[in-house]
Amino acid sequence: MTLEVIILAAGQGSRMRSSTPKVLHPLGGKPLLQHVVDAARSLEPSAIHVVVGHGADAVRAAMDGSGLRWVEQAEQLGTGHAVLQALPGVRDESTVLVLYGDVPLVAPDVLQTLVEAAQDAPALLTAVLDDPTGYGRVLRDGHSVFRAVVEHKDAATDELAVQEVNTGILAAPASLFRRFLPQVGNSNQQREYYLPDVLSLSVAEGIAVRTATVADPLAVLGVNDQLQLSRLERELQRQRAEALMTAGVRLADPARIDIRGNLRCGRDVFIDVNCVFAGEVILEDGVHIGPNCVITASRIGAGTEVRAMSHLEKATVADDCTVGPYARLRPGTALAQGARVGNFVETKKARIGAGSKVNHLSYIGDCEMGEGANIGAGTITCNYDGVNKHITRIGDGAFVGSNATLVAPVEIGSGGFVAAGSTITRAVPEAELAVARGKQRNISGWKRPGKVNKD
Structure with a gap:
Protein backbone atom coordinates (compact mmCIF):
# COMPACT_ATOMS: atom_id res chain seq x y z
CA MET A 1 0.00 0.00 0.00
CA THR A 2 1.22 3.48 -0.89
CA LEU A 3 -0.14 6.20 1.36
CA GLU A 4 -0.29 9.91 0.61
CA VAL A 5 -1.73 12.53 2.94
CA ILE A 6 -3.52 15.74 1.95
CA ILE A 7 -3.79 18.35 4.73
CA LEU A 8 -6.28 21.17 4.19
CA ALA A 9 -4.89 24.40 5.65
CA ALA A 10 -6.16 27.17 3.40
CA GLY A 11 -8.89 28.72 5.53
CA GLN A 12 -8.71 32.25 6.91
CA GLY A 13 -10.14 31.47 10.32
CA SER A 14 -12.04 34.75 10.64
CA ARG A 15 -13.58 33.70 13.97
CA MET A 16 -10.12 33.65 15.54
CA ARG A 17 -10.18 37.48 15.32
CA SER A 18 -6.48 37.47 14.54
CA SER A 19 -4.10 38.47 11.74
CA THR A 20 -2.30 35.14 12.24
CA PRO A 21 -3.48 32.34 9.92
CA LYS A 22 -5.62 29.97 11.94
CA VAL A 23 -3.37 26.93 11.46
CA LEU A 24 -0.40 28.83 12.92
CA HIS A 25 -2.02 29.52 16.28
CA PRO A 26 0.01 27.68 18.94
CA LEU A 27 -1.15 24.61 20.81
CA GLY A 28 1.21 23.10 23.35
CA GLY A 29 4.07 25.20 22.03
CA LYS A 30 3.79 24.53 18.31
CA PRO A 31 1.40 25.52 15.51
CA LEU A 32 -1.85 23.62 15.07
CA LEU A 33 -0.70 22.56 11.61
CA GLN A 34 2.57 21.16 12.94
CA HIS A 35 0.62 18.77 15.18
CA VAL A 36 -1.23 17.47 12.13
CA VAL A 37 1.94 17.17 10.06
CA ASP A 38 3.64 15.24 12.88
CA ALA A 39 0.69 12.83 13.08
CA ALA A 40 0.80 12.36 9.31
CA ARG A 41 4.54 11.70 9.35
CA SER A 42 4.09 8.99 11.97
CA LEU A 43 2.18 6.99 9.33
CA GLU A 44 5.25 7.11 7.04
CA PRO A 45 3.41 8.27 3.90
CA SER A 46 5.22 8.61 0.60
CA ALA A 47 4.10 12.25 0.38
CA ILE A 48 2.35 14.92 2.43
CA HIS A 49 0.51 17.58 0.42
CA VAL A 50 -0.46 20.75 2.32
CA VAL A 51 -3.12 22.91 0.69
CA VAL A 52 -2.64 26.55 1.66
CA GLY A 53 -4.45 29.76 0.78
CA HIS A 54 -4.89 32.54 3.31
CA GLY A 55 -1.45 33.58 4.64
CA ALA A 56 0.25 30.93 2.51
CA ASP A 57 3.69 32.54 2.71
CA ALA A 58 3.50 32.82 6.50
CA VAL A 59 2.36 29.22 6.82
CA ARG A 60 5.22 27.91 4.68
CA ALA A 61 7.76 30.02 6.57
CA ALA A 62 6.56 28.89 10.00
CA MET A 63 6.56 25.16 9.34
CA ASP A 64 9.15 22.44 9.44
CA GLY A 65 8.67 22.05 5.73
CA SER A 66 11.04 19.18 4.99
CA GLY A 67 9.24 16.66 2.80
CA LEU A 68 6.06 18.73 2.47
CA ARG A 69 4.53 19.44 -0.91
CA TRP A 70 2.80 22.81 -0.93
CA VAL A 71 -0.36 23.30 -3.00
CA GLU A 72 -1.99 26.72 -3.41
CA GLN A 73 -5.77 27.10 -3.34
CA ALA A 74 -6.25 30.60 -4.70
CA GLU A 75 -10.00 30.62 -4.01
CA GLN A 76 -11.45 28.86 -0.98
CA LEU A 77 -14.42 27.11 -2.57
CA GLY A 78 -14.82 24.27 -0.11
CA THR A 79 -13.10 21.10 1.02
CA GLY A 80 -13.86 19.20 -2.17
CA HIS A 81 -12.30 21.96 -4.24
CA ALA A 82 -9.24 22.00 -1.95
CA VAL A 83 -8.56 18.27 -2.36
CA LEU A 84 -9.03 18.64 -6.11
CA GLN A 85 -6.13 21.13 -6.18
CA ALA A 86 -3.78 18.55 -4.67
CA LEU A 87 -4.86 15.53 -6.74
CA PRO A 88 -2.60 16.21 -9.76
CA GLY A 89 0.41 15.52 -7.54
CA VAL A 90 -1.00 12.24 -6.19
CA ARG A 91 -0.12 8.89 -7.73
CA ASP A 92 -2.97 6.75 -9.05
CA GLU A 93 -2.02 3.70 -6.95
CA SER A 94 -2.03 5.59 -3.65
CA THR A 95 -4.50 5.54 -0.82
CA VAL A 96 -5.23 9.15 0.14
CA LEU A 97 -5.87 10.29 3.71
CA VAL A 98 -7.42 13.75 4.09
CA LEU A 99 -6.66 15.68 7.28
CA TYR A 100 -7.32 19.22 8.49
CA GLY A 101 -4.76 21.72 9.69
CA ASP A 102 -7.05 22.89 12.50
CA VAL A 103 -7.82 19.41 13.92
CA PRO A 104 -4.63 18.77 15.91
CA LEU A 105 -5.30 16.00 18.44
CA VAL A 106 -6.31 13.02 16.33
CA ALA A 107 -4.15 10.05 17.30
CA PRO A 108 -1.96 8.24 14.74
CA ASP A 109 -3.41 4.83 15.68
CA VAL A 110 -6.91 6.07 14.83
CA LEU A 111 -5.67 7.32 11.46
CA GLN A 112 -3.89 4.03 10.78
CA THR A 113 -7.14 2.12 11.38
CA LEU A 114 -8.95 4.40 8.94
CA VAL A 115 -6.28 3.99 6.27
CA GLU A 116 -6.36 0.21 6.55
CA ALA A 117 -10.13 0.29 6.01
CA ALA A 118 -9.77 2.33 2.82
CA GLN A 119 -7.76 0.01 0.58
CA ASP A 120 -10.54 -0.51 -1.95
CA ALA A 121 -13.34 1.76 -0.74
CA PRO A 122 -13.80 5.07 1.05
CA ALA A 123 -13.66 5.17 4.85
CA LEU A 124 -14.95 7.99 7.06
CA LEU A 125 -14.08 8.85 10.64
CA THR A 126 -17.16 9.79 12.67
CA ALA A 127 -17.87 10.91 16.22
CA VAL A 128 -20.93 10.92 18.48
CA LEU A 129 -21.53 14.30 20.14
CA ASP A 130 -23.95 15.34 22.85
CA ASP A 131 -24.31 18.64 21.02
CA PRO A 132 -23.69 18.17 17.29
CA THR A 133 -24.60 21.76 16.37
CA GLY A 134 -22.63 22.95 13.39
CA TYR A 135 -21.42 19.53 12.29
CA GLY A 136 -22.49 17.55 9.25
CA ARG A 137 -24.71 14.64 10.24
CA VAL A 138 -24.01 11.04 9.24
CA LEU A 139 -27.16 9.52 7.75
CA ARG A 140 -27.70 5.76 7.77
CA ASP A 141 -30.42 3.48 6.46
CA GLY A 142 -32.58 1.17 8.56
CA HIS A 143 -29.73 -1.36 8.72
CA SER A 144 -27.22 1.23 9.99
CA VAL A 145 -25.44 1.26 6.64
CA PHE A 146 -23.88 4.58 5.70
CA ARG A 147 -26.02 6.57 3.29
CA ALA A 148 -24.75 10.16 3.18
CA VAL A 149 -23.45 13.21 5.06
CA VAL A 150 -25.68 16.28 5.24
CA GLU A 151 -24.28 19.62 6.40
CA HIS A 152 -25.93 21.25 9.40
CA LYS A 153 -27.25 24.19 7.38
CA ASP A 154 -28.77 21.87 4.79
CA ALA A 155 -30.23 19.31 7.21
CA ALA A 156 -33.94 18.69 7.74
CA THR A 157 -35.43 18.76 11.23
CA ASP A 158 -35.25 15.00 11.75
CA GLU A 159 -31.69 14.93 10.44
CA LEU A 160 -30.63 17.59 12.94
CA ALA A 161 -31.57 15.15 15.72
CA VAL A 162 -28.78 12.78 14.61
CA GLN A 163 -25.82 12.85 17.00
CA GLU A 164 -23.30 10.98 14.84
CA VAL A 165 -21.28 13.57 12.94
CA ASN A 166 -18.79 13.77 10.14
CA THR A 167 -15.30 14.65 11.40
CA GLY A 168 -14.19 15.46 7.86
CA ILE A 169 -11.31 13.00 8.13
CA LEU A 170 -11.59 10.35 5.47
CA ALA A 171 -9.48 8.05 3.33
CA ALA A 172 -10.04 6.52 -0.08
CA PRO A 173 -8.17 5.24 -3.10
CA ALA A 174 -6.84 8.09 -5.24
CA SER A 175 -8.73 6.67 -8.22
CA LEU A 176 -12.03 7.16 -6.38
CA PHE A 177 -11.25 10.83 -5.70
CA ARG A 178 -10.30 11.38 -9.34
CA ARG A 179 -13.53 9.77 -10.42
CA PHE A 180 -16.01 11.49 -8.13
CA LEU A 181 -14.58 14.88 -7.13
CA PRO A 182 -15.23 16.46 -10.55
CA GLN A 183 -18.89 15.45 -10.13
CA VAL A 184 -19.33 17.25 -6.81
CA GLY A 185 -21.63 20.25 -7.11
CA ASN A 186 -22.21 23.29 -4.94
CA SER A 187 -26.01 23.27 -4.65
CA ASN A 188 -26.04 24.10 -0.96
CA GLN A 189 -26.45 27.16 1.23
CA GLN A 190 -22.72 27.82 1.37
CA ARG A 191 -22.25 27.41 -2.40
CA GLU A 192 -19.20 25.27 -1.65
CA TYR A 193 -17.92 21.97 -3.00
CA TYR A 194 -18.14 19.57 -0.06
CA LEU A 195 -15.66 16.70 0.11
CA PRO A 196 -18.12 14.29 1.84
CA ASP A 197 -20.26 14.38 -1.30
CA VAL A 198 -17.86 11.86 -2.85
CA LEU A 199 -19.23 9.40 -0.29
CA SER A 200 -22.81 9.88 -1.49
CA LEU A 201 -21.63 9.46 -5.08
CA SER A 202 -19.86 6.24 -4.08
CA VAL A 203 -23.01 4.88 -2.44
CA ALA A 204 -25.03 5.78 -5.53
CA GLU A 205 -22.76 3.54 -7.59
CA GLY A 206 -22.93 0.64 -5.16
CA ILE A 207 -19.60 1.28 -3.42
CA ALA A 208 -20.02 0.72 0.30
CA VAL A 209 -18.59 3.39 2.60
CA ARG A 210 -16.85 2.11 5.70
CA THR A 211 -16.89 4.12 8.92
CA ALA A 212 -14.93 4.20 12.15
CA THR A 213 -16.13 6.06 15.22
CA VAL A 214 -13.57 7.79 17.40
CA ALA A 215 -13.91 7.02 21.11
CA ASP A 216 -13.08 10.52 22.38
CA PRO A 217 -14.74 13.37 20.46
CA LEU A 218 -12.09 15.82 21.72
CA ALA A 219 -9.58 14.00 19.54
CA VAL A 220 -11.34 15.29 16.43
CA LEU A 221 -12.41 18.70 17.68
CA GLY A 222 -11.48 21.46 15.26
CA VAL A 223 -10.43 24.98 16.19
CA ASN A 224 -12.61 27.81 14.95
CA ASP A 225 -12.20 30.40 17.69
CA GLN A 226 -10.07 31.22 20.72
CA LEU A 227 -12.48 29.47 23.07
CA VAL A 435 41.57 46.19 47.37
CA ALA A 436 40.35 48.79 44.89
CA ARG A 437 38.18 51.34 46.65
CA GLY A 438 38.44 54.92 47.84
CA LYS A 439 40.12 55.50 51.19
CA GLN A 440 37.64 56.14 53.98
CA ARG A 441 37.77 59.58 55.57
CA ASN A 442 35.85 60.42 58.76
CA ILE A 443 34.96 64.09 59.36
CA SER A 444 34.72 65.04 63.02
CA GLY A 445 32.21 67.66 64.06
CA TRP A 446 30.04 67.06 61.01
CA LYS A 447 26.42 68.05 61.46
CA ARG A 448 23.51 66.44 59.70
CA PRO A 449 21.54 68.89 57.50
CA GLY A 450 18.27 70.08 58.95
CA LYS A 451 14.99 70.87 57.28
CA VAL A 452 14.62 74.38 55.92
CA ASN A 453 11.70 76.34 57.41
CA LYS A 454 9.79 77.63 54.41
CA ASP A 455 7.47 79.89 56.41
Missing part, protein backbone atom coordinates in the same frame (compact mmCIF):
# COMPACT_ATOMS: atom_id res chain seq x y z
CA GLN A 228 -12.11 26.16 21.24
CA LEU A 229 -8.34 26.64 21.10
CA SER A 230 -8.19 27.10 24.87
CA ARG A 231 -10.31 24.01 25.37
CA LEU A 232 -7.91 21.92 23.29
CA GLU A 233 -4.93 23.43 25.09
CA ARG A 234 -6.32 22.21 28.41
CA GLU A 235 -7.05 18.79 26.93
CA LEU A 236 -3.53 18.47 25.53
CA GLN A 237 -1.98 19.56 28.83
CA ARG A 238 -4.16 17.06 30.67
CA GLN A 239 -2.91 14.27 28.41
CA ARG A 240 0.71 15.31 28.91
CA ALA A 241 0.32 15.58 32.69
CA GLU A 242 -1.26 12.14 32.89
CA ALA A 243 1.54 10.66 30.78
CA LEU A 244 4.12 12.14 33.16
CA MET A 245 2.36 10.78 36.24
CA THR A 246 1.97 7.37 34.64
CA ALA A 247 5.76 7.42 34.12
CA GLY A 248 6.28 8.15 37.84
CA VAL A 249 6.60 11.95 37.94
CA ARG A 250 4.93 13.58 40.94
CA LEU A 251 2.96 16.71 40.09
CA ALA A 252 1.69 18.96 42.85
CA ASP A 253 -1.36 19.69 40.67
CA PRO A 254 -1.70 18.16 37.19
CA ALA A 255 -4.06 20.98 36.20
CA ARG A 256 -1.32 23.57 36.75
CA ILE A 257 1.51 22.58 34.45
CA ASP A 258 2.16 23.68 30.86
CA ILE A 259 4.39 21.66 28.55
CA ARG A 260 5.11 23.57 25.37
CA GLY A 261 7.60 21.19 23.87
CA ASN A 262 9.05 17.85 24.95
CA LEU A 263 9.63 17.18 28.65
CA ARG A 264 11.60 14.07 29.60
CA CYS A 265 11.88 13.07 33.24
CA GLY A 266 13.83 10.50 35.22
CA ARG A 267 12.76 8.76 38.41
CA ASP A 268 11.46 10.54 41.51
CA VAL A 269 11.02 13.92 39.85
CA PHE A 270 8.75 16.44 41.58
CA ILE A 271 7.18 19.45 39.83
CA ASP A 272 5.32 22.06 41.85
CA VAL A 273 2.45 24.22 40.59
CA ASN A 274 2.38 26.70 37.69
CA CYS A 275 5.55 25.56 35.96
CA VAL A 276 6.09 26.03 32.22
CA PHE A 277 8.40 23.84 30.14
CA ALA A 278 9.24 24.87 26.57
CA GLY A 279 11.39 23.24 23.92
CA GLU A 280 13.44 20.15 24.78
CA VAL A 281 13.75 19.88 28.57
CA ILE A 282 15.37 17.00 30.46
CA LEU A 283 14.92 16.54 34.20
CA GLU A 284 17.10 13.74 35.50
CA ASP A 285 16.50 11.52 38.55
CA GLY A 286 15.44 13.24 41.75
CA VAL A 287 15.08 16.74 40.33
CA HIS A 288 12.81 19.05 42.34
CA ILE A 289 11.20 21.99 40.53
CA GLY A 290 9.63 24.65 42.75
CA PRO A 291 6.49 26.63 41.96
CA ASN A 292 6.17 29.18 39.17
CA CYS A 293 9.35 28.25 37.28
CA VAL A 294 9.88 28.60 33.53
CA ILE A 295 12.39 26.19 32.00
CA THR A 296 13.21 26.38 28.30
CA ALA A 297 15.47 24.04 26.30
CA SER A 298 17.56 23.06 29.33
CA ARG A 299 18.98 19.98 31.01
CA ILE A 300 18.78 19.64 34.81
CA GLY A 301 21.03 17.07 36.46
CA ALA A 302 20.12 14.47 39.05
CA GLY A 303 19.35 15.68 42.55
CA THR A 304 19.22 19.34 41.58
CA GLU A 305 16.67 21.68 43.13
CA VAL A 306 15.27 24.60 41.16
CA ARG A 307 13.53 26.84 43.64
CA ALA A 308 10.49 29.05 43.16
CA MET A 309 10.18 31.74 40.48
CA SER A 310 13.34 30.77 38.59
CA HIS A 311 13.80 31.09 34.81
CA LEU A 312 16.21 28.84 32.93
CA GLU A 313 16.79 29.16 29.18
CA LYS A 314 19.22 27.02 27.17
CA ALA A 315 21.10 26.21 30.35
CA THR A 316 22.89 23.07 31.49
CA VAL A 317 22.81 22.28 35.20
CA ALA A 318 24.80 19.34 36.56
CA ASP A 319 23.95 17.04 39.47
CA ASP A 320 23.21 18.23 43.01
CA CYS A 321 23.00 21.94 42.21
CA THR A 322 20.73 24.54 43.74
CA VAL A 323 19.14 27.28 41.63
CA GLY A 324 17.03 30.13 42.96
CA PRO A 325 14.64 31.23 44.20
CA TYR A 326 14.20 34.08 41.72
CA ALA A 327 17.25 33.11 39.66
CA ARG A 328 17.62 33.68 35.94
CA LEU A 329 19.95 31.42 33.96
CA ARG A 330 20.23 32.78 30.43
CA PRO A 331 21.55 30.94 27.35
CA GLY A 332 25.03 29.50 27.62
CA THR A 333 24.98 29.03 31.39
CA ALA A 334 26.54 25.79 32.61
CA LEU A 335 26.66 24.81 36.28
CA ALA A 336 29.05 22.04 37.32
CA GLN A 337 28.24 19.56 40.07
CA GLY A 338 27.13 21.06 43.36
CA ALA A 339 27.20 24.67 42.17
CA ARG A 340 24.77 27.12 43.73
CA VAL A 341 23.06 30.12 42.13
CA GLY A 342 20.80 31.93 44.54
CA ASN A 343 18.11 34.56 44.74
CA PHE A 344 18.06 37.42 42.25
CA VAL A 345 21.17 36.18 40.43
CA GLU A 346 21.37 36.46 36.65
CA THR A 347 23.88 34.52 34.57
CA LYS A 348 24.66 34.53 30.85
CA LYS A 349 27.32 32.48 29.04
CA ALA A 350 28.73 31.63 32.44
CA ARG A 351 30.54 28.42 33.32
CA ILE A 352 30.32 28.00 37.07
CA GLY A 353 32.62 25.35 38.49
CA ALA A 354 31.89 22.50 40.86
CA GLY A 355 30.91 23.66 44.31
CA SER A 356 31.11 27.35 43.43
CA LYS A 357 28.51 29.72 44.87
CA VAL A 358 26.83 32.86 43.59
CA ASN A 359 24.20 33.24 46.22
CA HIS A 360 22.76 36.74 46.13
CA LEU A 361 21.86 39.66 43.88
CA SER A 362 24.63 39.30 41.30
CA TYR A 363 25.14 39.39 37.53
CA ILE A 364 27.67 36.93 36.12
CA GLY A 365 27.98 37.19 32.34
CA ASP A 366 30.66 35.88 29.93
CA CYS A 367 32.48 34.28 32.83
CA GLU A 368 34.60 31.19 33.36
CA MET A 369 34.62 30.29 37.04
CA GLY A 370 36.64 27.51 38.61
CA GLU A 371 35.78 25.15 41.46
CA GLY A 372 34.93 26.20 44.99
CA ALA A 373 34.77 29.92 44.27
CA ASN A 374 32.53 32.22 46.29
CA ILE A 375 30.93 35.32 44.80
CA GLY A 376 29.55 37.86 47.26
CA ALA A 377 26.25 39.68 47.06
CA GLY A 378 25.96 42.50 44.57
CA THR A 379 28.90 41.41 42.41
CA ILE A 380 28.79 42.10 38.69
CA THR A 381 31.00 41.22 35.77
CA CYS A 382 31.19 44.25 33.47
CA ASN A 383 31.35 42.23 30.27
CA TYR A 384 30.19 44.82 27.71
CA ASP A 385 32.17 47.89 26.68
CA GLY A 386 29.44 49.26 24.43
CA VAL A 387 30.70 47.39 21.38
CA ASN A 388 32.17 44.02 22.34
CA LYS A 389 31.71 41.41 25.08
CA HIS A 390 34.72 40.39 27.21
CA ILE A 391 35.44 37.43 29.47
CA THR A 392 36.03 37.36 33.21
CA ARG A 393 38.04 34.41 34.54
CA ILE A 394 37.78 33.45 38.21
CA GLY A 395 40.09 30.71 39.47
CA ASP A 396 39.56 27.81 41.85
CA GLY A 397 38.81 28.81 45.41
CA ALA A 398 38.70 32.53 44.68
CA PHE A 399 36.68 34.77 46.97
CA VAL A 400 34.99 37.90 45.66
CA GLY A 401 33.59 40.18 48.34
CA SER A 402 30.19 41.84 48.25
CA ASN A 403 29.44 44.70 45.87
CA ALA A 404 32.54 44.06 43.76
CA THR A 405 32.75 45.19 40.15
CA LEU A 406 34.92 43.08 37.84
CA VAL A 407 35.68 45.02 34.66
CA ALA A 408 36.37 42.53 31.86
CA PRO A 409 38.62 41.39 30.43
CA VAL A 410 40.06 40.51 33.80
CA GLU A 411 41.25 37.47 35.72
CA ILE A 412 41.11 36.56 39.40
CA GLY A 413 43.72 33.90 40.11
CA SER A 414 43.12 30.72 42.09
CA GLY A 415 42.77 31.54 45.75
CA GLY A 416 42.64 35.23 44.97
CA PHE A 417 40.63 37.50 47.23
CA VAL A 418 38.75 40.64 46.21
CA ALA A 419 37.80 42.99 49.01
CA ALA A 420 34.19 44.07 49.28
CA GLY A 421 33.28 47.20 47.34
CA SER A 422 36.27 46.94 44.99
CA THR A 423 36.30 47.81 41.31
CA ILE A 424 38.79 45.44 39.71
CA THR A 425 40.34 46.48 36.39
CA ARG A 426 43.61 44.52 36.49
CA ALA A 427 44.45 40.87 37.07
CA VAL A 428 44.58 39.60 40.63
CA PRO A 429 47.41 37.03 40.99
CA GLU A 430 46.91 33.72 42.77
CA ALA A 431 46.42 33.91 46.52
CA GLU A 432 46.67 37.73 46.62
CA LEU A 433 44.24 40.25 48.06
CA ALA A 434 42.99 43.05 45.82
